[in-house]
Protein backbone atom coordinates (compact mmCIF):
# COMPACT_ATOMS: atom_id res chain seq x y z
CA UNK A 383 0.00 0.00 0.00
CA UNK A 384 2.73 2.46 1.02
CA UNK A 385 4.68 1.48 -2.08
CA UNK A 386 1.68 2.10 -4.28
CA UNK A 387 1.14 5.55 -2.80
CA UNK A 388 4.81 6.28 -3.28
CA UNK A 389 4.62 5.23 -6.92
CA UNK A 390 1.53 7.35 -7.46
CA UNK A 391 3.31 10.36 -5.96
CA UNK A 392 6.19 10.10 -8.46
CA UNK A 393 3.90 9.17 -11.33
CA UNK A 394 2.04 12.45 -10.77
CA UNK A 395 5.19 14.45 -11.57
CA UNK A 396 5.76 12.39 -14.67
CA UNK A 397 2.20 12.83 -15.93
CA UNK A 398 2.25 16.56 -15.18
CA UNK A 399 5.45 17.04 -17.23
CA UNK A 400 4.12 14.80 -19.96
CA UNK A 401 0.99 16.87 -20.49
CA UNK A 402 2.16 20.35 -19.58
CA UNK A 403 5.91 20.40 -20.26
CA UNK A 404 6.19 18.31 -23.41
CA UNK A 405 8.10 15.50 -21.76
CA UNK A 406 9.09 13.15 -24.57
CA UNK A 407 7.74 9.66 -24.01
CA UNK A 408 10.59 7.22 -24.00
CA UNK A 409 9.43 4.46 -21.70
CA UNK A 410 5.90 3.62 -22.74
CA UNK A 411 6.11 3.33 -26.50
CA UNK A 412 8.07 0.14 -26.80
CA UNK A 413 7.08 -1.68 -29.95
CA UNK A 414 7.16 -5.47 -29.93
CA UNK A 415 9.63 -5.78 -32.81
CA UNK A 416 12.17 -8.50 -33.52
CA UNK A 417 15.82 -7.50 -33.30
CA UNK A 418 16.55 -8.93 -36.77
CA UNK A 419 13.88 -6.76 -38.39
CA UNK A 420 15.53 -4.28 -40.77
CA UNK A 421 19.01 -5.80 -40.47
CA UNK A 422 19.42 -6.25 -44.25
CA UNK A 423 20.27 -2.57 -44.73
CA UNK A 424 23.51 -2.92 -42.73
CA UNK A 425 25.59 -4.35 -45.61
CA UNK A 426 28.62 -2.10 -45.07
CA UNK A 427 28.58 -2.93 -41.35
CA UNK A 428 28.39 -6.64 -42.12
CA UNK A 429 31.32 -6.45 -44.55
CA UNK A 430 33.46 -4.64 -41.99
CA UNK A 431 32.59 -7.10 -39.25
CA UNK A 432 33.46 -10.01 -41.55
CA UNK A 433 36.86 -8.43 -41.96
CA UNK A 434 37.19 -8.26 -38.18
CA UNK A 435 36.16 -11.91 -37.85
CA UNK A 436 38.84 -13.18 -40.23
CA UNK A 437 38.59 -16.97 -40.23
CA UNK A 438 35.78 -16.99 -37.63
CA UNK A 439 32.07 -17.14 -38.49
CA UNK A 440 30.85 -15.08 -35.59
CA UNK A 441 31.87 -13.67 -32.21
CA UNK A 442 30.31 -13.72 -28.75
CA UNK A 443 30.44 -11.37 -25.80
CA UNK A 444 28.69 -11.67 -22.44
CA UNK A 445 27.69 -8.32 -20.98
CA UNK A 446 26.87 -7.68 -17.33
CA UNK A 447 25.18 -4.54 -16.06
CA UNK A 448 25.72 -2.60 -12.86
CA UNK A 449 28.94 -3.90 -11.32
CA UNK A 450 29.71 -1.70 -8.29
CA UNK A 451 30.79 -2.12 -4.63
CA UNK A 452 27.32 -3.05 -3.36
CA UNK A 453 27.54 -6.56 -2.05
CA UNK A 454 24.46 -7.50 -0.06
CA UNK A 455 26.22 -6.74 3.25
CA UNK A 456 26.65 -3.00 2.82
CA UNK A 457 23.44 -2.64 0.78
CA UNK A 458 20.12 -4.34 0.19
CA UNK A 459 21.42 -5.12 -3.31
CA UNK A 460 24.25 -7.45 -4.32
CA UNK A 461 26.04 -6.01 -7.32
CA UNK A 462 29.16 -8.12 -7.09
CA UNK A 463 30.99 -5.85 -4.65
CA UNK A 464 33.12 -8.53 -2.94
CA UNK A 465 34.60 -11.83 -4.05
CA UNK A 466 32.01 -13.88 -2.17
CA UNK A 467 29.11 -11.90 -3.70
CA UNK A 468 27.57 -12.45 -7.14
CA UNK A 469 31.05 -12.00 -8.53
CA UNK A 470 31.76 -15.59 -7.49
CA UNK A 471 29.64 -16.88 -10.37
CA UNK A 472 31.71 -14.97 -12.90
CA UNK A 473 34.95 -16.11 -11.24
CA UNK A 474 33.83 -19.69 -11.39
CA UNK A 475 32.85 -19.45 -15.08
CA UNK A 476 36.16 -17.80 -15.95
CA UNK A 477 37.97 -20.67 -14.27
CA UNK A 478 35.89 -23.31 -16.00
CA UNK A 479 36.07 -21.63 -19.42
CA UNK A 480 39.32 -19.60 -19.50
CA UNK A 481 38.49 -18.39 -23.03
CA UNK A 482 35.15 -16.82 -22.01
CA UNK A 483 35.03 -13.02 -22.16
CA UNK A 484 32.72 -10.41 -20.66
CA UNK A 485 32.23 -6.68 -20.72
CA UNK A 486 31.14 -5.39 -17.31
CA UNK A 487 29.24 -2.12 -17.25
CA UNK A 488 30.43 -0.60 -14.00
CA UNK A 489 29.57 2.41 -11.86
CA UNK A 490 32.40 4.18 -9.96
CA UNK A 491 30.21 6.06 -7.44
CA UNK A 492 26.73 4.57 -7.52
CA UNK A 493 24.21 6.69 -5.69
CA UNK A 494 20.99 4.77 -5.33
CA UNK A 495 20.10 2.31 -2.66
CA UNK A 496 16.70 0.87 -3.57
CA UNK A 497 15.91 -1.05 -6.72
CA UNK A 498 12.35 0.12 -7.39
CA UNK A 499 11.94 2.11 -10.55
CA UNK A 500 10.29 5.06 -8.84
CA UNK A 501 11.47 4.55 -5.31
CA UNK A 502 15.26 4.52 -5.65
CA UNK A 503 16.71 6.43 -2.74
CA UNK A 504 19.48 8.91 -3.34
CA UNK A 505 22.67 8.25 -1.35
CA UNK A 506 24.72 11.40 -1.26
CA UNK A 507 27.56 10.41 1.03
CA UNK A 508 29.74 8.63 -1.54
CA UNK A 509 29.11 5.40 0.33
CA UNK A 510 29.79 3.37 -2.80
CA UNK A 511 32.68 5.37 -4.23
CA UNK A 512 35.09 2.68 -5.40
CA UNK A 513 38.05 4.67 -4.01
CA UNK A 514 36.87 4.15 -0.42
CA UNK A 515 39.47 2.27 1.55
CA UNK A 516 37.04 -0.53 2.41
CA UNK A 517 36.89 -1.52 -1.28
CA UNK A 518 40.66 -1.68 -1.75
CA UNK A 519 40.78 -5.46 -1.82
CA UNK A 520 37.93 -5.69 -4.31
CA UNK A 521 39.53 -3.04 -6.53
CA UNK A 522 42.79 -4.94 -6.46
CA UNK A 523 40.88 -7.92 -7.74
CA UNK A 524 38.95 -6.27 -10.57
CA UNK A 525 42.02 -4.37 -11.75
CA UNK A 526 44.27 -7.43 -11.64
CA UNK A 527 45.79 -8.87 -14.80
CA UNK A 528 44.12 -12.20 -14.05
CA UNK A 529 40.63 -10.67 -13.90
CA UNK A 530 41.19 -8.37 -16.87
CA UNK A 531 42.19 -11.31 -19.06
CA UNK A 532 38.54 -12.36 -19.20
CA UNK A 533 36.72 -9.19 -18.23
CA UNK A 534 36.61 -5.65 -19.48
CA UNK A 535 35.45 -2.85 -17.17
CA UNK A 536 33.34 -0.36 -19.11
CA UNK A 537 31.73 2.88 -17.90
CA UNK A 538 28.03 2.81 -17.01
CA UNK A 539 27.53 6.31 -15.64
CA UNK A 540 29.02 8.06 -12.63
CA UNK A 541 26.07 7.64 -10.20
CA UNK A 542 23.50 5.70 -12.28
CA UNK A 543 21.09 8.26 -10.88
CA UNK A 544 19.72 11.69 -11.75
CA UNK A 545 18.34 14.41 -9.54
CA UNK A 546 16.98 16.71 -12.24
CA UNK A 547 13.52 15.12 -12.18
CA UNK A 548 11.50 13.20 -9.62
CA UNK A 549 10.79 10.35 -12.04
CA UNK A 550 13.00 7.97 -14.08
CA UNK A 551 15.61 8.18 -11.29
CA UNK A 552 18.08 5.78 -12.89
CA UNK A 553 18.28 7.58 -16.24
CA UNK A 554 21.37 9.55 -15.30
CA UNK A 555 21.82 11.35 -18.64
CA UNK A 556 18.27 11.78 -19.93
CA UNK A 557 17.84 15.33 -18.60
CA UNK A 558 21.43 16.61 -18.56
CA UNK A 559 22.90 19.26 -20.84
CA UNK A 560 25.95 18.42 -22.91
CA UNK A 561 28.28 20.08 -20.39
CA UNK A 562 26.78 18.25 -17.43
CA UNK A 563 27.06 14.95 -19.32
CA UNK A 564 30.66 15.70 -20.18
CA UNK A 565 31.56 16.50 -16.56
CA UNK A 566 29.89 13.37 -15.27
CA UNK A 567 31.54 11.09 -17.83
CA UNK A 568 34.97 12.64 -17.34
CA UNK A 569 34.68 12.22 -13.58
CA UNK A 570 33.67 8.58 -13.99
CA UNK A 571 36.58 7.95 -16.33
CA UNK A 572 39.09 9.64 -14.05
CA UNK A 573 37.93 7.73 -10.96
CA UNK A 574 38.65 4.49 -12.81
CA UNK A 575 41.97 5.88 -13.96
CA UNK A 576 42.92 6.57 -10.33
CA UNK A 577 42.66 2.85 -9.66
CA UNK A 578 44.55 2.00 -12.85
CA UNK A 579 41.61 0.97 -14.97
CA UNK A 580 41.43 2.60 -18.37
CA UNK A 581 37.80 2.48 -19.53
CA UNK A 582 37.42 2.59 -23.31
CA UNK A 583 33.66 2.11 -23.64
CA UNK A 584 30.43 3.61 -22.35
CA UNK A 585 26.80 2.57 -21.93
CA UNK A 586 24.26 5.03 -20.44
CA UNK A 587 22.02 3.69 -17.64
CA UNK A 588 18.64 2.51 -18.97
CA UNK A 589 19.62 3.82 -22.42
CA UNK A 590 18.50 7.33 -21.48
CA UNK A 591 20.27 9.16 -24.30
CA UNK A 592 18.68 12.59 -23.89
CA UNK A 593 15.41 12.78 -25.84
CA UNK A 594 14.44 15.35 -23.22
CA UNK A 595 17.65 17.39 -23.30
CA UNK A 596 18.43 17.86 -27.00
CA UNK A 597 20.60 14.76 -26.90
CA UNK A 598 23.19 16.36 -24.66
CA UNK A 599 24.68 12.93 -24.03
CA UNK A 600 25.27 12.18 -27.71
CA UNK A 601 26.99 15.53 -28.18
CA UNK A 602 29.15 14.95 -25.10
CA UNK A 603 30.14 11.45 -26.24
CA UNK A 604 31.51 12.89 -29.48
CA UNK A 605 34.17 14.61 -27.37
CA UNK A 606 35.00 11.71 -25.07
CA UNK A 607 37.16 9.62 -27.37
CA UNK A 608 35.71 6.27 -26.32
CA UNK A 609 36.52 3.32 -28.58
CA UNK A 610 32.84 2.35 -28.53
CA UNK A 611 29.45 3.17 -27.02
CA UNK A 612 26.18 1.25 -26.53
CA UNK A 613 23.24 3.43 -27.40
CA UNK A 614 20.24 1.16 -27.51
CA UNK A 615 18.50 -2.17 -27.85
CA UNK A 616 16.10 -3.09 -30.67
CA UNK A 617 13.53 -0.63 -29.28
CA UNK A 618 15.26 1.75 -26.91
CA UNK A 619 17.85 4.54 -27.00
CA UNK A 620 18.70 5.53 -30.58
CA UNK A 621 16.46 2.71 -31.88
CA UNK A 622 13.37 3.89 -29.98
CA UNK A 623 11.48 5.24 -32.99
CA UNK A 624 13.53 4.04 -35.98
CA UNK A 625 16.22 1.44 -36.43
CA UNK A 626 19.31 3.65 -36.46
CA UNK A 627 21.88 1.14 -35.31
CA UNK A 628 22.26 -2.54 -36.08
CA UNK A 629 21.36 -5.15 -33.48
CA UNK A 630 23.91 -7.68 -34.73
CA UNK A 631 26.90 -5.70 -36.08
CA UNK A 632 28.95 -2.85 -34.69
CA UNK A 633 27.67 0.21 -36.55
CA UNK A 634 28.28 3.96 -36.57
CA UNK A 635 25.84 6.48 -35.14
CA UNK A 636 26.93 10.09 -35.84
CA UNK A 637 30.60 9.07 -35.87
CA UNK A 638 30.27 6.99 -32.65
CA UNK A 639 30.98 3.27 -32.93
CA UNK A 640 27.95 1.54 -31.44
CA UNK A 641 27.99 -2.02 -30.13
CA UNK A 642 24.80 -4.02 -30.77
CA UNK A 643 22.49 -5.58 -28.19
CA UNK A 644 20.54 -8.71 -28.99
CA UNK A 645 20.06 -11.60 -26.53
CA UNK A 646 19.11 -11.74 -22.87
CA UNK A 647 19.62 -14.36 -20.19
CA UNK A 648 15.86 -14.20 -19.57
CA UNK A 649 15.53 -16.37 -22.72
CA UNK A 650 15.31 -20.13 -22.25
CA UNK A 651 18.30 -22.23 -23.30
CA UNK A 652 16.30 -23.50 -26.31
CA UNK A 653 15.58 -19.94 -27.44
CA UNK A 654 19.17 -18.90 -26.90
CA UNK A 655 20.35 -21.78 -29.08
CA UNK A 656 17.98 -20.85 -31.87
CA UNK A 657 19.00 -17.19 -31.77
CA UNK A 658 22.69 -18.06 -31.63
CA UNK A 659 22.26 -20.12 -34.81
CA UNK A 660 20.46 -17.19 -36.48
CA UNK A 661 23.22 -14.72 -35.59
CA UNK A 662 26.02 -17.08 -36.65
CA UNK A 663 24.27 -17.46 -40.02
CA UNK A 664 24.39 -13.68 -40.42
CA UNK A 665 28.05 -13.54 -39.30
CA UNK A 666 26.93 -11.21 -36.53
CA UNK A 667 28.03 -10.55 -32.97
CA UNK A 668 26.22 -12.61 -30.31
CA UNK A 669 25.66 -10.38 -27.28
CA UNK A 670 24.23 -12.12 -24.21
CA UNK A 671 23.17 -9.78 -21.46
CA UNK A 672 22.63 -10.22 -17.74
CA UNK A 673 22.62 -8.12 -14.57
CA UNK A 674 24.74 -8.52 -11.47
CA UNK A 675 21.74 -8.11 -9.18
CA UNK A 676 19.86 -11.29 -8.31
CA UNK A 677 16.07 -11.35 -8.51
CA UNK A 678 16.12 -8.09 -10.37
CA UNK A 679 12.77 -7.45 -11.99
CA UNK A 680 14.32 -8.18 -15.37
CA UNK A 681 15.01 -11.75 -14.25
CA UNK A 682 18.52 -12.00 -15.69
CA UNK A 683 20.55 -11.54 -12.47
CA UNK A 684 23.17 -14.00 -11.27
CA UNK A 685 21.92 -17.16 -9.57
CA UNK A 686 22.54 -20.92 -9.87
CA UNK A 687 20.08 -21.22 -12.73
CA UNK A 688 21.67 -18.44 -14.78
CA UNK A 689 25.10 -19.95 -14.11
CA UNK A 690 23.93 -23.33 -15.43
CA UNK A 691 22.33 -21.70 -18.46
CA UNK A 692 25.63 -20.05 -19.41
CA UNK A 693 27.50 -23.34 -18.98
CA UNK A 694 25.04 -24.96 -21.40
CA UNK A 695 25.40 -22.10 -23.88
CA UNK A 696 29.19 -22.34 -23.89
CA UNK A 697 29.10 -26.12 -24.18
CA UNK A 698 26.70 -25.76 -27.11
CA UNK A 699 29.06 -23.30 -28.80
CA UNK A 700 32.04 -25.55 -28.20
CA UNK A 701 30.26 -28.57 -29.66
CA UNK A 702 28.61 -26.96 -32.65
CA UNK A 703 30.95 -24.09 -33.51
CA UNK A 704 34.36 -25.12 -32.21
CA UNK A 705 36.92 -22.54 -33.38
CA UNK A 706 34.26 -20.79 -35.44
CA UNK A 707 32.98 -18.39 -32.80
CA UNK A 708 35.45 -15.96 -31.31
CA UNK A 709 35.15 -14.95 -27.63
CA UNK A 710 35.59 -11.20 -27.29
CA UNK A 711 34.87 -8.12 -25.21
CA UNK A 712 33.37 -4.95 -26.70
CA UNK A 713 36.73 -3.35 -25.96
CA UNK A 714 38.58 -5.88 -28.16
CA UNK A 715 36.30 -5.02 -31.08
CA UNK A 716 36.44 -1.27 -30.43
CA UNK A 717 40.23 -1.31 -30.47
CA UNK A 718 40.30 -3.03 -33.86
CA UNK A 719 37.73 -0.67 -35.40
CA UNK A 720 39.67 2.35 -34.19
CA UNK A 721 42.72 1.23 -36.15
CA UNK A 722 40.81 0.88 -39.43
Ligand SMILES: [Zn+2]
Nearest residue numbers: 447448587588
Ligand atom coordinates in the same frame (compact mmCIF):
# COMPACT_ATOMS: atom_id res chain seq x y z
ZN1 LIG B 1 22.30 -0.12 -15.24
